[in-house]
Amino acid sequence: MPVLVMKFGGTSVATLDRIRRAAKRVGVEVAKGYDVIVIVSAMSGETNKLVGYVEETSPLFDAREYDAVVSSGENVTAGLMALTLQEMDVPARSWQGWQVPLITTSAHSSARIEEIPTENITRKFGEGMKVAVVAGFQGISPEGRITTLGRGGSDTTAVAFAAAFGAERCDIYTDVDGVYTTDPRVCEKARKLDRISFEEMLELASLGAKVLQTRSVELAMRYKVKLRVLSSFEEQSDEAGTLVCDEEDIMESKVVAGVAFSRDEAKMTLVTIADRPGIAAAIFGTLADAGVNVDMIVQNVSELNYQGHEGGVTDMTFSCPVNQVKRAEKALADAQAAGTLTFDKLESETEVAKVSVVGIGMRSAAGVAAKMFKILSDENINIQVITTSEIKISVLIERKYMELAVQALHDAFELEKAD
Amino acid sequence: MPVLVMKFGGTSVATLDRIRRAAKRVGVEVAKGYDVIVIVSAMSGETNKLVGYVEETSPLFDAREYDAVVSSGENVTAGLMALTLQEMDVPARSWQGWQVPLITTSAHSSARIEEIPTENITRKFGEGMKVAVVAGFQGISPEGRITTLGRGGSDTTAVAFAAAFGAERCDIYTDVDGVYTTDPRVCEKARKLDRISFEEMLELASLGAKVLQTRSVELAMRYKVKLRVLSSFEEQSDEAGTLVCDEEDIMESKVVAGVAFSRDEAKMTLVTIADRPGIAAAIFGTLADAGVNVDMIVQNVSELNYQGHEGGVTDMTFSCPVNQVKRAEKALADAQAAGTLTFDKLESETEVAKVSVVGIGMRSAAGVAAKMFKILSDENINIQVITTSEIKISVLIERKYMELAVQALHDAFELEKAD
Incomplete structure (x- = not known):
C-alpha cells in the first residue's frame, strides 16, 4: 500500500x-x-x-x-x-x-x-x-x-x-489554506500559490511567513518529500492547498514568487570604529555571545585618519529583532568598557521593517533588484540597508512604509496573476 | 542509604x-x-x-x-x-x-x-x-x-x-491528617488513630473510608510495608498521621477500632422464589453478569408448599450500591421473562445505609455484636440485615438513622478515648 x-x-x-x-x-x-x-x-x-x-x-x-x-x-x-x-x-x-x-x-x-x-x-x-x-x-x-x-x-x-x-x-x-504571494492581511490582492519550490519556501519561512517550520522544509528538500500545505477547515480536493516541491516539478516559474516582510526589526549603527582586521569578528562575536540574532550587515567605506584616529575608521550597521536591542546595547557597551571594542557612538533605530522579494526565477533574470529599487523609489521610500541572495532581495525601510512597499511590489511584479 | x-x-x-x-x-x-x-x-x-x-x-x-x-x-x-x-x-x-x-x-x-x-x-x-x-x-x-x-x-x-x-x-x-475512628463530619468526637492494623484498615477502606485504596493496603499487608497516612497541608513531625502496620506492632488494641458507614446503599428483596439447589447461584450469577456489586445477602427460612407453590419457597434479600438498583431490577426482570428465575415480586428499598464496627480485638472479645445490637435498640433503630466477619459487624438500617447510629456506637465503645 x-x-x-x-x-x-x-x-x-x-x-x-x-x-x-x-x-x-x-x-x-x-x-x-x-x-x-x-x-x-x-x-x-x-x-x-x-x-x-x-x-x-x-x-x-x-x-x-x-x-x-x-x-x-x-x-x-x-x-x-x-x-x-x-x-x-x-x-x-x-x-x-x-x-x-x-x-x-x-x-x-x-x-x-x-x-x-x-x-x-x-x-x-x-x-x-x-x-x-x-x-x-x-x-x-x-x-x-x-x-x-x-x-x-x-x-x-x-x-x-x-x-x-x-x-x-x-x-x-x-x-491557512496554503502559501500566498504575500500576507493577505497586508495586501488584499495576495494570491494562493498552487506550487512553490523548496528553495522559495525556505526563504519565505525564514523571512517570517510562519506557514511551515524552516527545518521541516530543509528536511523535505533534502529527502525530496512532496509537501502540501492545506486548510483543515475547508472541504478538500486533491488540488487544494499549496504543493511545496522540487524546482523541476514546477513548469515555468515567475521571476518573483512572493513578497515577504518582517515587522519587528531594528537597525543599529556603531559610529566611528577603528577599521582593523578582526573588527567584524570582534563585534559580531560579542553579539553572538549575548544571544543577539544579527540579520543584515553593512560596513561603510573606510576613512583614513578621521579626526585624529590612528589608522582607518568606519561605521558598521546591522539589523536584529527589535526585542534584542537592549541586549545588544548592553553587550556592546560592556565590550567598550572592557576595552575589546572602541567606538564613538551607538545609534539604535527601532522603527524599521524588512521587505523581501523571493523567487527562483531571479537566478536567470537580470534587473530584479534594479526594478525593486525603482518601485520603492517611485513611492518615495528610502532604502536603509540591502542584502541579497541568489533567489532573494531584502531591504530595510522605515516601518510606516512597510504596507505600502509590500503592495507596490506585489502590484509591480504582477503577483495577483496566476502563473 | x-x-x-x-x-x-x-x-x-x-x-x-x-x-x-x-x-x-x-x-x-x-x-x-x-x-x-x-x-x-x-x-x-x-x-x-x-x-x-x-x-x-x-x-x-x-x-x-x-x-x-x-x-x-x-x-x-x-x-x-x-x-x-x-x-x-x-x-x-x-x-x-x-x-x-x-x-x-x-x-x-x-x-x-x-x-x-x-x-x-x-x-x-x-x-x-x-x-x-x-x-x-x-x-x-x-x-x-x-x-x-x-x-x-x-x-x-x-x-x-x-x-x-x-x-x-x-x-x-x-x-486528611490520618485515619479516624469515624468520619469527623458525622461524629465530632471522632479521634485520629496513631496506629491501625492492616486488617482493620482493609475493612475500613472497603467499607467506604476513602483514605487508602484497598489494593494498596492488601499489597502493604502482604509485603509488610509500613504505611503512614498523613496530611500534606500541616507541619509534620515524625509522629504525625496514622501508621498502618502489622498487628504485632500495635501494643494493645481496643476491641473496636472504628465505626465505618456507607450512605448510598439499597436493599432489594425477591419475594417468594422457589427454594431449590442452585437458586442463589442463579440469582447472583445474573446480577454479577449485569455488573451489580452485591454486598450483604440474607436468605429467609424456607416455607413448604406456600400458596400452592410446589416444593419450598423462600425470600432472598441483598444490598447493593443505590445507583445499581435500576440495573439489578432490569437484570432480574429479564431473567424472569427468560424463565431462568421465578419470583412473585421484587421489592427495592433505596433509603438505607450500612454501619459497621471494625476491630481486631473482636477476635478475642465476646459480646461485641450483642453490645452493638443493644446500643442500636436503645436508640429505637431497627436492624434490617446483619453480616459479620472475624473483625467486623455490619448492619443495614434506615438511612435517616445513620448519623445517630454512628454517634451512639462511637460513644458506647468509647472511641474518643486514646488507647
Missing part, C-alpha cells in the same frame, strides 16, 4: 469536534487505499500552558524535565485521534515517540532526529492497521529520556516520517 | 505552590539521609478532564488508548516535581512508568503490577541522585503499551515501590 503522511497542527485538533473533522479527512485518504501515518500536535493552548508551568517552576529549567512535561500534550491528542478513528471503524492506534521509537540526539528541547526505524509500524500495517497516529514534536534520546524537537517540531516529525516511509506525499493541515 | 517512599495525591500537587510545599517535605527527608522515591498523582482535576475527553470521544473506548491518554497527567506532575526539587538544589529526576520500567499485566485500565526492576533507579541513587520522582498510576504491558492501574492506583504504585526497594516506610500524603 502507498503511504501518506498527514499532519494536523494545534488549531486543527483544538477541540474534540475538530479532531473528528480531522479524522474524517484521514478516513477519506484511507478509503483511497493509503496506509496513513497521522502526526498530531497538542490541542492548541496546551503546550503553552505546560511551558508556563515549567518556566514558573524553574526559570533555568533542566531541559530533560522540560521535555518530559511539555511532550505530554501530544500524547493526549494522539490517543484521542486513534479513538476517534476507531469510532469511525478505521483500524488505528497511537504511538508515542519512544514507542516508534523516534530516536533523536540528546540536545533536549531542540533535539534533531537521528533515525526512525520503520519495522514496528510497518508490521502493524501488515496486520491490518490502517492508521498509525504518532505524537509529534517528541522523540527519545540514546539515554532513554524523552526529547522534543523545538517549537513547531511536529512539521519536522511529519516530514521525517514521510522520508523514512517513502510516503507519496506529506500533507500539512493548518489554519 | 535507607529508602523512603513518599506519595502525594492529586490535591497535594494541585498547584505549583502545593508542589513546592510537597517538595519541601521531600527535602526534609533527604536531609535526614534517605534516598527518596516520590510517587505523584496528576494535578487534581486533570485525570477527570482526560477521562471526560475519552468518554466523549468513544463511549466504548479501546482501553489501550484510554490508558495512553489518561496517564499523561502524572507525567506532567512528575516533571514539575523534579524541577521543583532541582530548584531547591536536591538532585532529582522524573521517571515515567515505561522508563522504570514498571511492568504490569495487559489488563488495560485496571492492570496489576507484575514486576518493578530496581536496577535503573538504584544505579542513579549510586550516582548521587537523591530523589526519583515516579509518575504514579501507570506502567507498561509486556506488549510495550502504556497501562494504568485503575483509579487511586498511585497508592498501589507507592506501596509496590516500597516493597520492591525494601523501603523503611511508605508515607501517603493526602488531604
Whole structure:
C-alpha cells in the first residue's frame, strides 16, 4: 500500500469536534487505499500552558524535565485521534515517540532526529492497521529520556516520517489554506500559490511567513518529500492547498514568487570604529555571545585618519529583532568598557521593517533588484540597508512604509496573476 | 542509604505552590539521609478532564488508548516535581512508568503490577541522585503499551515501590491528617488513630473510608510495608498521621477500632422464589453478569408448599450500591421473562445505609455484636440485615438513622478515648 503522511497542527485538533473533522479527512485518504501515518500536535493552548508551568517552576529549567512535561500534550491528542478513528471503524492506534521509537540526539528541547526505524509500524500495517497516529514534536534520546524537537517540531516529525516511509506525499493541515504571494492581511490582492519550490519556501519561512517550520522544509528538500500545505477547515480536493516541491516539478516559474516582510526589526549603527582586521569578528562575536540574532550587515567605506584616529575608521550597521536591542546595547557597551571594542557612538533605530522579494526565477533574470529599487523609489521610500541572495532581495525601510512597499511590489511584479 | 517512599495525591500537587510545599517535605527527608522515591498523582482535576475527553470521544473506548491518554497527567506532575526539587538544589529526576520500567499485566485500565526492576533507579541513587520522582498510576504491558492501574492506583504504585526497594516506610500524603475512628463530619468526637492494623484498615477502606485504596493496603499487608497516612497541608513531625502496620506492632488494641458507614446503599428483596439447589447461584450469577456489586445477602427460612407453590419457597434479600438498583431490577426482570428465575415480586428499598464496627480485638472479645445490637435498640433503630466477619459487624438500617447510629456506637465503645 502507498503511504501518506498527514499532519494536523494545534488549531486543527483544538477541540474534540475538530479532531473528528480531522479524522474524517484521514478516513477519506484511507478509503483511497493509503496506509496513513497521522502526526498530531497538542490541542492548541496546551503546550503553552505546560511551558508556563515549567518556566514558573524553574526559570533555568533542566531541559530533560522540560521535555518530559511539555511532550505530554501530544500524547493526549494522539490517543484521542486513534479513538476517534476507531469510532469511525478505521483500524488505528497511537504511538508515542519512544514507542516508534523516534530516536533523536540528546540536545533536549531542540533535539534533531537521528533515525526512525520503520519495522514496528510497518508490521502493524501488515496486520491490518490502517492508521498509525504518532505524537509529534517528541522523540527519545540514546539515554532513554524523552526529547522534543523545538517549537513547531511536529512539521519536522511529519516530514521525517514521510522520508523514512517513502510516503507519496506529506500533507500539512493548518489554519491557512496554503502559501500566498504575500500576507493577505497586508495586501488584499495576495494570491494562493498552487506550487512553490523548496528553495522559495525556505526563504519565505525564514523571512517570517510562519506557514511551515524552516527545518521541516530543509528536511523535505533534502529527502525530496512532496509537501502540501492545506486548510483543515475547508472541504478538500486533491488540488487544494499549496504543493511545496522540487524546482523541476514546477513548469515555468515567475521571476518573483512572493513578497515577504518582517515587522519587528531594528537597525543599529556603531559610529566611528577603528577599521582593523578582526573588527567584524570582534563585534559580531560579542553579539553572538549575548544571544543577539544579527540579520543584515553593512560596513561603510573606510576613512583614513578621521579626526585624529590612528589608522582607518568606519561605521558598521546591522539589523536584529527589535526585542534584542537592549541586549545588544548592553553587550556592546560592556565590550567598550572592557576595552575589546572602541567606538564613538551607538545609534539604535527601532522603527524599521524588512521587505523581501523571493523567487527562483531571479537566478536567470537580470534587473530584479534594479526594478525593486525603482518601485520603492517611485513611492518615495528610502532604502536603509540591502542584502541579497541568489533567489532573494531584502531591504530595510522605515516601518510606516512597510504596507505600502509590500503592495507596490506585489502590484509591480504582477503577483495577483496566476502563473 | 535507607529508602523512603513518599506519595502525594492529586490535591497535594494541585498547584505549583502545593508542589513546592510537597517538595519541601521531600527535602526534609533527604536531609535526614534517605534516598527518596516520590510517587505523584496528576494535578487534581486533570485525570477527570482526560477521562471526560475519552468518554466523549468513544463511549466504548479501546482501553489501550484510554490508558495512553489518561496517564499523561502524572507525567506532567512528575516533571514539575523534579524541577521543583532541582530548584531547591536536591538532585532529582522524573521517571515515567515505561522508563522504570514498571511492568504490569495487559489488563488495560485496571492492570496489576507484575514486576518493578530496581536496577535503573538504584544505579542513579549510586550516582548521587537523591530523589526519583515516579509518575504514579501507570506502567507498561509486556506488549510495550502504556497501562494504568485503575483509579487511586498511585497508592498501589507507592506501596509496590516500597516493597520492591525494601523501603523503611511508605508515607501517603493526602488531604486528611490520618485515619479516624469515624468520619469527623458525622461524629465530632471522632479521634485520629496513631496506629491501625492492616486488617482493620482493609475493612475500613472497603467499607467506604476513602483514605487508602484497598489494593494498596492488601499489597502493604502482604509485603509488610509500613504505611503512614498523613496530611500534606500541616507541619509534620515524625509522629504525625496514622501508621498502618502489622498487628504485632500495635501494643494493645481496643476491641473496636472504628465505626465505618456507607450512605448510598439499597436493599432489594425477591419475594417468594422457589427454594431449590442452585437458586442463589442463579440469582447472583445474573446480577454479577449485569455488573451489580452485591454486598450483604440474607436468605429467609424456607416455607413448604406456600400458596400452592410446589416444593419450598423462600425470600432472598441483598444490598447493593443505590445507583445499581435500576440495573439489578432490569437484570432480574429479564431473567424472569427468560424463565431462568421465578419470583412473585421484587421489592427495592433505596433509603438505607450500612454501619459497621471494625476491630481486631473482636477476635478475642465476646459480646461485641450483642453490645452493638443493644446500643442500636436503645436508640429505637431497627436492624434490617446483619453480616459479620472475624473483625467486623455490619448492619443495614434506615438511612435517616445513620448519623445517630454512628454517634451512639462511637460513644458506647468509647472511641474518643486514646488507647
